[in-house]
Amino acid sequence: MVGIILASHGDFAEGILQSGAMIFGEQENVKAITLMPSEGPDDIKEKMKEAIASFDNQDEVLILVDLWGGTPFNQANSLIEEHQKDKWAIVAGLNLPMLIEAYASRLSMDTAYEIAAHIVTTAKEGIKVSPEKLQPMEKAIATAAAKPSNVGAPGKFEFVLARIDSRLLHGQVATSWTRSTNPTRIIVVSDAVAKDELRKKLIQQAAPPGVKGHVVPIHKMVELAKDDRHFGGQRALLLFENPQDVLRAVEGGVPIETINVGSMAHSPGKVQPNKTLAFNQEDLDTFAKLKKLGLKFDVRRVPNDSKENMNEILKRAQGLLNKRS
Known part of the structure; x- marks a missing residue:
């Protein structure tokens, strides 16, 4: 696996390392290097x-730095000249989209050169402006060109994640x-959010x-x-706020086979059997109904996490609720 160094003036590298772990999970062979005053x-x-x-692999190293021409860049460049002129690579302008793409790319790319060339586009695409009228014209043109060409084609949605x-x-x-x-589309499925114009707008902008x-x-x-006329080739990622909405969707005919259980916030009356999931009795009863309908549960925050046992989590939650009563 390609090793990654994050290098910056001050604590920026440490902070973005933590942010990357929150989004993509903890990573091996990644180090944050800081230049202090x-x-x-x-x-x-x-x-x-x-x-x-x-x-583990010192032949393939990717160095992501905050600033081209700064001391972290210069010293990384010096190391490359001394050691691995033909394999190690530097990319300047470190941002979070760049880092996440670098993590994902390590799963399929074996060289620092490949990853360095690939992540630059993602880093640039991550720079967006709101309101959109402030976005530079060339970016708007590129975004329009990137839209799927098969919108409206005959066929149904392919559901890639719920x-x-x-x-x-x-x-x-x-x-x-x-x-x-x-996915080509991310669809939030919620009666409550559909009625909230501000939340709708924010979600659309966050895609x-x-x-x-x-x-x-x-x-x-x-x-x-159920529409088989307009969504051929469209890949949908569905997001639900709670299991009750999932149950209504499945009972209505949305063909969900596996539900990824990522985060359920704590609120009064709920118990929390692990760090990210909180349940009340209605939640537990709903998951029981989903299981009876044949749904499988994939308990992970991010793709790199190990899957947790949903049955054990629900059993612990039921025990905690029973203690309260």
Whole structure:
């Protein structure tokens, strides 16, 4: 696996390393290197050497730096000249979309050169402006060109992921899950959100480049799932706030076979058997009904996480609720 160094002036590298872990999960063979005000070029160069020495594969190293021509860049460039002129690579202008794409690319690319060339486009696409009228013209043209060409083709939706997440469309979905499932549309299925114009607008704006964001009530999703005239070639990622909405959708005919259970927020009356999921009795009863309908449960925050046992989680939650009564 390609090793990755994040290098910056100050604590920026440490912060973006933490942000990347929140969205894509903890990563091996990644180190954050910081240049502090009291340090000089030799200090950061030595830190880079130590980081590279800790990697499983020291032949393939990608160095992501904050600023072209700054001390972290210069010292990384010096190391490349001294050691691996033909294999190690540097990309400047480090941002979070770039880092997430680098993580995802390591799963299918074996060289630093490949990843470096690939992630630049994603880093640029991650720079967007709101309101959209402020977006540079060339970006608007590129975004329009990236829209799927098969919109309106005969056929039904292909459902690539259905997820319960009380936060709906946020960083983990817009980056890691989108990268792993490659949807053309992200659809929030919720009666409550469909009535809230502000939330609808924010969700539509949060969709990643090249993916269309929608918010629809449950009955409308049922209609769309049955439509075999307009959605051929369209890959849909469905987001639900709670299991009750999933149950209504499945009972209405939306063909969900597996539900990814990612996040259910804690609120009064709920118990929390693990770090990300909280349940009340209605939730547990709803999951029992979903299981009876044949749904499988995939308990993960991000694709790289290990799957947890939903039956054990529900059993612990039921025990906690019983203790309260």
